[in-house]
Amino acid sequence: MNTVTPIVLEAAHVTCTVPQPAHAAPAKSPRPRAVRPWRRGASGDARSESHAAPGKTVFRDLSFTVHGGDIVDLIGPSGSGKSTLLTTLALLNPHATATLTLDGTDSAAMTPERWRRLVAYLPQRPTLIGETVRDAITLPFTLKVHQRDDAGAAVREPVPDEGMIRRTLDRVGCDDIELERPPQDLSVGQQARVCMLRTLLTKPRVMLADEVDAGLDDENADRVADILAYAAHQGMAIIRVRHRPADGRATRTWRLADGTLTELAAHDAHSNEEVAR
Numbered sequence: 167m168n169t170v171t172p173i174v175l176e177a178a179h180v181t182c183t184v185p186q187p188a189h190a191a192p193a194k195s196p197r198p199r200a201v202r203p204w205r206r207g208a209s210g211d212a213r214s215e216s217h218a219a220p221g222k223t224v225f226r227d228l229s230f231t232v233h234g235g236d237i238v239d240l241i242g243p244s245g246s247g248k249s250t251l252l253t254t255l256a257l258l259n260p261h262a263t264a265t266l267t268l269d270g271t272d273s274a275a276m277t278p279e280r281w282r283r284l285v286a287y288l289p290q291r292p293t294l295i296g297e298t299v300r301d302a303i304t305l306p307f308t309l310k311v312h313q314r315d316d317a318g319a320a321v322r323e324p325v326p327d328e329g330m331i332r333r334t335l336d337r338v339g340c341d342d343i344e345l346e347r348p349p350q351d352l353s354v355g356q357q358a359r360v361c362m363l364r365t366l367l368t369k370p371r372v373m374l375a376d377e378v379d380a381g382l383d384d385e386n387a388d389r390v391a392d393i394l395a396y397a398a399h400q401g402m403a404i405i406r407v408r409h410r411p412a413d414g415r416a417t418r419t420w421r422l423a424d425g426t427l428t429e430l431a432a433h434d435a436h437s438n439e440e441v442a443r
């Protein structure tokens with residue numbers, strides 16, 4: 167598939183250096199300066215600021231591409247930086263720097279908000295805000311980022327109507343979810359699925375799923391995976407961090423360890439015990 171589908175996300179020079187704990191920091195070391203990846207240094211190179219923050223390098227100079235339809239499982243030992251890599255790609259990590267392009271457009275050409283709408287980070291325990299499930303699903307469409315383009319011009323992005331929400335819910339196996347119910351009445355598994363659907367409806371190009379099935383039983387974890395598979399089928403690129411056995415849905419597997427990223431061959435990915443960690 168990768169040879170025929172276009173590259174959605176291209177990442178180069180992906181580096182993250184986090185502050186050392188106070189007791190580990192060398193005496194008189196300067197206080198680390200928060201680095202925002204979307205703010206370029208005086209040289210115009212986003213990478214030039216990374217040297218300013220001494221600390222522990224989680225990963226350095228990673229490069230990779232992700233295609234539409236990819237489902238990438240990101241595995242590796244605990245603490246190797248899997249979540250950090252996902253937040254870096256979503257421009258949510260102040261300690262990271264990277265050169266990122268989405269469908270050929272540099273991240274610096276977009277507002278961070280717009281980038282995050284297109285490269286959506288799904289945390290483990292998202293919240294659903296609103297009196298009803300419908301309110302919670304439509305909330306993102308009332309936010310400014312969905313109403314303005316990078317130049318500040320109004321963008322016509324209609325709120326999905328009831329029929330569209332219902333059809334999409336049913337299509338991704340959420341026919342058990344009533345739109346009129348308060349979100350807090352839903353089970354944990356239902357909430358997880360509604361959160362995914364809410365993101366899906368905003369049509370991101372990349373979904374970064376960070377242990378979104380943690381705490382779910384196998385059946386609900388499988389339904390969550392179904393939604394991601396549906397998104398990939400629609401042409402989105404998915405990168406997942408999971409702590410469950412491989413579920414057969416990944417098209418690629420990356421292993422992050424000791425600051426480097428390695429793509430595993432299919433037979434290694436299936437036999438790799440870390441998938442289940």
Ligand SMILES: Nc1ncnc2c1ncn2[C@@H]1O[C@H](COP(=O)(O)OP(=O)(O)OP(=O)(O)O)[C@@H](O)[C@H]1O
Nearest residue numbers: 184185224242243244245246247248249250251261
């Ligand atoms: N803001 C921060 N300040 C200090 N250390 C940080 C910060 N962010 C991440 N780290 C450190 O970076 C390393 C990578 O953390 P991360 O949570 O990304 O790992 P992970 O592979 O996702 O782990 P797990 O599988 O246990 O969830 C850890 O040692 C973590 O403590």
